[in-house]
Amino acid sequence: MEFTGGGRLEVRITAADVGKRVSVRYVTESAAPGEKFTDAVGVLTSWDAGVLLITRRTGEAVRIAESALVAGKTVPAAPARRRGPAAGxxxxxxxxxxxxxxxxxxxxxxxxxxxxxxxxxxxxxxxxxxxxxxxxxxxxxxxxxxxxxxxxxxxxxxxxxxxxxxxxxxxxxxxxGWTREVTAELRIAALAPIGDLDAAISAVRVGRGFDEAWLRRYQRFGEPGPHVTKVLGGGPSVWFASIPGTEDNAGAVPAAIGRLVVDGRWAGFMAVEVDPEQRRRGLASSVMTALARKALDEGASAAWLQVESDNHGARALYDGMGFTTHHHYHHYRWTGA
Incomplete structure (x- = not known):
């Protein structure tokens, strides 16, 4: 990271740069052993009372004393994207x-x-x-x-x-005083390679609706009701997928499910769930490949999905499909009086 001007480290940012993306070097006790400085890149979100606040790409906030700065400069608003469709x-x-x-x-x-x-x-x-x-x-x-x-x-x-x-x-x-409860990634990818995956899709059932068995695999809600079915069924062009599974006390439960929303050039994948006992058998890939082919048939060309930052298994799967992180999103909850 280059900070020098004429061979000297320079601080070339001021409080007037709040709102801009910056790169800084500063003195810190948390630097690696034997090192004196560390770097931070992100948006300068405040500079008040001698303290800078820099928000990194992931949403993590870094507080830096103005007196600890040794170099700083503004940088382009966002790094160039090397993979995936162009998207704002x-x-x-x-x-x-x-x-x-x-x-x-x-x-x-x-x-x-x-x-x-x-x-x-x-x-x-x-x-x-x-x-x-x-x-x-x-x-x-x-x-x-x-x-x-x-x-x-x-x-x-x-x-x-x-x-x-x-x-x-x-x-x-x-x-x-708002509390950040969830951080997730919105990822994007080209759609055609997902539809071209060598995944077994013969067992995948794809249709416009879902049933109680599909909901039993989903389970990301409290009490089932019309509000759940209306949200899941809403969207420009919605598809549901499932792979038959085993019987439980309530009846058949799919081994894997998924939901797709086609919206112009975009195909959004969500609600991809797999029976914990049948993971790492390619079922999620089969569901997504079958859904991707439906989206391609409707003229979509780009894919997106959302995955929580601590879901390492899903993130690894999506890495292999060519998904890259476009941005992070967060839910802030009011927890004050």
């Missing part, structure tokens, strides 16, 4: 939102308040794509009141790590 953050955020449609929504300026009786944070959180049309504290009060009126916790979904993402808003939420 707003386009992907809107496609992902359409794939998990709420039962009700309300605009707040350029923010969207979304609720679906509590099923999935994505359908029960604010999507803040722009200016709320109010001062931030007033907008947050409106958000809290709106969700409280529905008996729901107040969540705001933000993103970090790409051009036009919301590092500044994330830092403001953190400063105001």
């Amino acid at each position: 953050f707003p386009e992907l955020a809107r496609a992902a939102a359409r794939a998990w449609p709420p039962l009700e929504s309300e605009p707040l300026g350029e923010w969207t308040l979304r609720a679906a009786a509590g099923f999935t944070r994505r359908a029960n959180s604010v999507l803040p794509l722009g200016d709320p049309g109010l001062p931030l504290d007033a907008a947050l009060e409106r958000v809290r009141d709106w969700y409280a009126a529905r008996g729901l916790p107040a969540y705001i979904q933000t993103a970090t790590g790409a051009a036009d993402t919301q590092e500044l808003l994330s830092a403001e939420l953190d400063r105001r």
Whole structure:
């Protein structure tokens, strides 16, 4: 990482650079043994009272004393992407939102308040794509009141790590006592290679609907109800896949399932679940390949999915399919009084 100007280390950033992506070198006790400095790259989200706050691509915040800086400069807003389809953050955020449609929504300026009786944070959180049309504290009060009126916790979904993402808003939420509960990655890939995978798809059943057996494999909800079926069945063009499994006390349970939403050029994969006793047998790949071929038939060319950052098994699978991380997203919950 080059910081020098005329052979000297230079700090070429100021508080006026808040909101820009920066690269800094600073003195730290946590550096590797024998080293004096460490580096940080991310968005400069504040510079106040002698302390810099830099938000990394993953959403991690790094606090650095101004007195510890030895070098710093602004850098391009986002690193060049080497793999996957070209995509901007707003386009992907809107496609992902359409794939998990709420039962009700309300605009707040350029923010969207979304609720679906509590099923999935994505359908029960604010999507803040722009200016709320109010001062931030007033907008947050409106958000809290709106969700409280529905008996729901107040969540705001933000993103970090790409051009036009919301590092500044994330830092403001953190400063105001909102708690980040979930961090996940939105990944993208070319669709055709997924459809071309050498995966066994003869046993995969693909259709427009799902049944109780499919839901028993999914199990990512509390009490089943119409709100669950409406969210899962909503979206521009929705497909469901399953691989027959074994019987349990309630009847047949699929060995693997998946859900696909086709939306223009995008094919979104979600709800890919496999019987824990049948993992590492290629069932997830079979489900995704079968769904990818449906999406290709509808004219889609690019794929996206969301995976939590600590789901190492799924991340390894998606790495092998060519998925790369476009940005990270986070759900902030109001936990204050």
